[in-house]
Amino acid sequence: MTRLSVNINKIATIRNARGGNNPNLVKVALDCERFGAQGITVHPRPDERHIRYQDVLDLKEVVTTEFNIEGNPDERFIELVKRVRPEQVTLVPDAPDAITSNAGWDTVRHADHLRYLIDTFKADGIRVSIFVDADERMVEGAKAVGTDRIELYTEPYATHYADDREAAVTPFVRAAMRANELGLGINAGHDLSLENLQFFNQKIPGLQEVSIGHALISDALYFGLENTIQMYLRCLNRDL
Template sequence: MAKLSVNINKIATIRNARGGNNPDLIKVALDCERFGAQGITVHPRPDERHIRYQDVLDLKNVVTTEFNIEGNPTPDFLELVKKVKPEQVTLVPDAPDAITSNAGWDTVKHQAFLKLTIKELKDLGMRVSIFVDPLAEMVEAAKETGTDRIELYTEAYAKNYHQNREAAIAPYKSVAMLAQKLGLGLNAGHDLDLDNLKYLHQNLPGLLEVSIGHALICDALYYGLENTIQLYLRQLDPTPTLP
């Protein structure tokens, strides 16, 4: 069963819209864990428009499941994760003004930089995952960086799922098999939701973890946070369902 890591960026966005501390980010993170989430993900950005660097420091003191920090490995970001030392760091090549992550690493072009950065983080005891598109050459080059895992950028899958789910999953299934062959751990994330998650899970061999934020928080507005987390966990349950 792949693990569910809940990205709480959107909770911070709501809090920041009014100032103060409502909703309480720390309480929400602890509640997510209490409701069954197996990890907490945050993605601090330089402008701190949602998750603040201080939030990351505060969360480290209370999160008891896997703590995953995503972000572009700028000097400030690297200084933060070296201080916090989360269980996992996910390196994402997003621009400072990006609304959301929109591309994986060019692991060929940035090979030297990634090798150096990944070694530095792993030497401090952190597991490292890097965000990649479902392209064989990018996965093969990712192996050469020394990363522990890759996280497949699943926007294209989600966008095309309802038109032709077999075609949408095909490149992801292919690179998942390649990752297994290369000995890379496999994560996935971006635009995954209650419609497309189960099929992804069923068709990606070796999938270890998904991180989901936007869709999960939107669903929680209707279903409640506890029920929503349980609904997502059911999509990751490998037990066959009766017809």
């Protein structure tokens, strides 16, 4: 079964909109774990518009499932990750002013920089994943710089799913097959939802983990958090 890591950035967004500590980010993370999530993901940005750097420190003290910190590896991010030492760090090349992540790494062009970052984090025993587009050349570049896993950037799949789901998933299948050949672990994330997740999970060989935030938290407004997490977990059960 593919593992579900819940991205709780949107909970922090709601909290920050009003100030104070409601909803309580730490409690929500613990509830996600209690309801069946196998991991917690956070994506701190330099302006701390949702996840604050202190949130990451607070969560490290209580999260008992896999803790995944993702983000653009500037100096402050690197220092935070090395201090917290999560199970996984996911390197994402988003600009400081980006609303959300919108592209994967060019693993060939940025090979030297990525290799340095990967060596830095691995020295502290942290598993490293690189955010990449569904491009076999970028997957090969990821292998060359020494990453443990890739995270497939799935927004293009989600965008075209309703038009032709087979065509939408095909480049991701090819990228995943190449990753399998190279011995890379495979994660995926961005715009995965109850509508498109089950098909993606069934089609992608070797998919180990998905990180889902916006859609899952939005669904929880209608279905409740516990029920929503169970619904996503059922999408990830290949036996159903």
